[in-house]
Amino acid sequence: MILVDIFTMAAVGAGMFFFLAGTVGLLRFPDTLSRLHALTKADNLGFGFIVLGLLPQSPDVLSGLKLVVVWLLVQLAAATAGQLIAQFVGLERRRDPAA
Amino acid sequence: MIDFLYGAAALLLLLTGLGLARMMWGPAPADRMMAAQLLGTGGGAIALLIATASGITAIIDIALVLALLAAFAAVALTLGEPGTKQPDGQANP
Amino acid sequence: MIGTATVYGLCASGLVAIGLYGLVLHPTPLRKVIAFNLLGSGTFVLFGVAARRGGAAGFLADPVPQAMVITGIVVAFASTALAVALLLRLQETGASSIETTPPEQQDNGAS
């Protein structure tokens, strides 16, 4: 039981670390695309670790299953959103090269 | 354990909250949208942490919906923009 | 003793003030619609505060105001959709509208 809790703490802690990294990247990186890159990566890993940490704590199979689905959906969303935002940045640049 | 999870949720809220600074600074709409994106995933994670901590499994459903719609705003951002070809084929001034 | 509900009650008051400010002062309709939604959210949170305080009989929060909020959110969305359709149409009708009757000469300013 204690072992499980330690695992959860470690994984959630790792997740928090990646979220921290993502936020720092979002705030500190100099241009939009690198910020985007940092954010997507860190976000994904952070979310993944948190889900991983919470899985052993889930009270029933359905909840665990939902956790996994949430994680998959976040993966998909992050990948798509990352691409769309990157595309959008390119589009804005083309329209207004000064920006 | 429960305190740890609540604490993690609070910390995560703070982190994503810091991301709001990017929403305000911008400068590009994409930057602002990223902050919203971070909040979508961060919010989902917070919901999961609270769900586990409180034992109210229904809160997972909120994370489910947030994750499902996480890409929505980003998709909507790329909807027909002024200055480009509009869906109906008429160029806007 | 300030409880969780009270904190969100103050949040509701703030949202109402911010939304009302935007609704009154923004000149463009879209911004008014956004501000209206903030104002509405503040109102709903106020119901939420009543719900949270009224948690009893095995419910963590009083279900009646929660149901009212859900109804309110639906109505607010419908209002937003109608307002957005109107403001887009207003743009389309610009100067080139085909008028079936003589133009009204009275036009009391822009909305």
Next chain:
Amino acid sequence: MTLLPDLALVLLILTAAVWTVAVRDRRDAVIGFIVVGLLLSLAWVRLNAVDVALTEAAIGGGATGLLLLRACARLVPRPAESVLPHPAMRILTVLLCSAIAAGLAAIVLMPVEPPATLAPEAAASMGELGLGNPITVVLLAYRALDTLLEKVVLVLALIGVWTLTPDQFWGGAPASLRAQQSSGALTLLAQVLPPVGVVIGVYLIWNGADHPGGTFQGGTVLAAMWLLVMMADLREPPEIRLHSLRLLVILGPVVFLVAGFAGFWIANGFLSYPPAFAKPIIVIVEAALALSIAVILGMLVAGPAARAPR
């Protein structure tokens, strides 16, 4: 101590709200509004209102954001925004808003003891219906009239939006929701996500009888999936004259009305359910309502017809 996270969340919400109102660009304001919506759904979790949090997550993050961003994209000229009104007017408004906020805050700070609530009454009658989610019971039994009228309001909103169709286009299809350039990522998303989304939507509707969730949350998720497919250009918005579309729009209200009137014969009056069949009737009504909500929300976002019928 335990209030700190709540205070932080409230601070974030108010900051984002102030920024939303203050920012110059209208699209930035919409992004700010979406952020407020996401934060609010967390606030609803803290208020122990999971059903509302689900609604806010689906509407704030999904439908309203999409509606407003689409409006931004279609509003062609970007006039100089935030033309500030006369300073006197601004001061007056600030005073008015502060007064109202102060009044509300003062009332919030003086809660009544014991708290006013209908929870015991709601709990007392729940057993008769066999449903586990009190909010669904309030929405579909105790206050079914409100819910029925609200669905009629949705139909009216759709008629209102359609009213804005230019006469020559009446019966045609709304403008396409297509993104400005096709993208593999979007197409992939629109192919992968909807099946999952439909399952989640149906789950929310079905689950709503006993657990948080329900018609509106599920319907909104379904609508979001439909809109995603339209945005990825895999489907066009349907023509508004279509019989099937019209029937789907009214399906929910009609089933609700039929169930309501049936109460005259099978129970004790309008919108009352016989205890033995209450749950199946409510689930059927919810399913029909959710389908109609999905179609109405989708069409509300799509807007009035912009093409002549084919």
Next chain:
Amino acid sequence: MMPAGYATSEGGALLVIAVMLPIVGMIAIFALGLRRAERIAFIILPGGLLIALAIAAEVARTGAAVTYVLGGWQPPLGIALQADGLSATLMVLTALILCAVGLFARGTFSTPPDMSEARRPMVFWTLMLGLWSALNTVFLGQDLFNLFVALEFLTFSAVPLVCLDGRRETVQAALRYLLFALIGSVFYLLGAALLYGAYGTLDMAGLRLQAHYNPATSVALGLMIVGLMAKAALFPLHLWLPPAHAGAPAAASAVLSALVVKAPFFLILRLWFDVAPQPGNQLAAQMLAWLGIFSIVFCSIIALRQVRLKLMIAYSTVAQIGYLFLVFPLVMASDAPSAWQSIGWTGGVLQLVSHALAKASMFLAAGLIAEALGHDRIDNLNGAVTAVPISVAAFGLAGLSLMGLPPSGGFVAKLMLLTAATETANWWIVAAILVGGILAASYVFRVLGRAMAAPKIGFKTLAHIPLHRELAVLGLAISAVVLGFVPLQPFAFLGIGRVGLP
């Protein structure tokens, strides 16, 4: 929690039908409308009128309010509908005006033969029926949140009617109307949230038993009344009304001006007399009356200066709404045994009813004049009397009510208000009623003078107006006149089912 004690009474099901019948018609038109919109509407219209009359008869027969408890769930958890004398009167009024307007609109919103469905008929008839159901719900609702939904229902039916013809000004007017209505709704809802937080009920009867003066109650009622004032277009929140009511097609303008703005006023009445702790706040009553006085004087003057007939009538609506708000101090100061037996109350209700009839008739008459002449510029109305004599006559008869000249309902109403104001020494109100009458006479006679003048050379009528349309207009005007023959005293019927009466 004090039990409010509603019990479904005999004939209570009529209330449900009064609310649901128009919805059924609306849905039917929406789904299978195509070519049948008008036919469906003409089944629902007489049906609804019969139901309203049956409810009124039931109220009169039993001498008590007719009640229906929905689903058997007792308020405040559930929702009850209740028709007392006042609601029954207003329901009959609504049904009469809608039937007249339906008759007026018959043929004008029909689908052209070469189309399977046209926009205007579909939208017009569905919204009209929606409006009817919404009004009935407002008149019958006993729960403040149910009434919020009813108000939104009303807004969503009314706003699209304003921009039915799609011109830029009308879209703009509709948008502004919507924004005002939404602000009003949010204020109302804020008040409801506070009341729920304070008392745990939104049922009016329950609130009446519990409500006492405290900050929450005062702020809540203040917010709700301000919100409703915006919807009722009381000065200075009236700016949305004139362009909206003038821009709508005549048939819609008639309903908007005659009925839709009365719904929020009705709710203010109910909040004031049925929810607020008694006796009401003297200062608030005076403030409402003062806003009413400003409405009467300012908007009558603006009406006088209008160039277009419909805008003039719309400003006149704002002025006439002002009279309604005079009721509050008059009733409070009266020494009648209960509010419902005071002459101020009766005068206010009569003003509401007679203005509804007169204004509906006026807008419809203006619509016919505009159709016949092709415009509605007041200075060019010469010859209207030869083109549409019945409409001009109806306009004149309806004008009597606005001016407060005998014989007309408006005359009796204003005389009652005047009497009440004199009795209670509210001299500013006396002055406002007199000045308002003179101003109304000026703007009505200005139009009549033009319309009666000899046509210019080369004058020709643009459209032939079928007789049934003119008769519908005249019928409304005559009803407004007939109201002038009621006795000058409080009616027992209006007091049926009100609190504080046996």
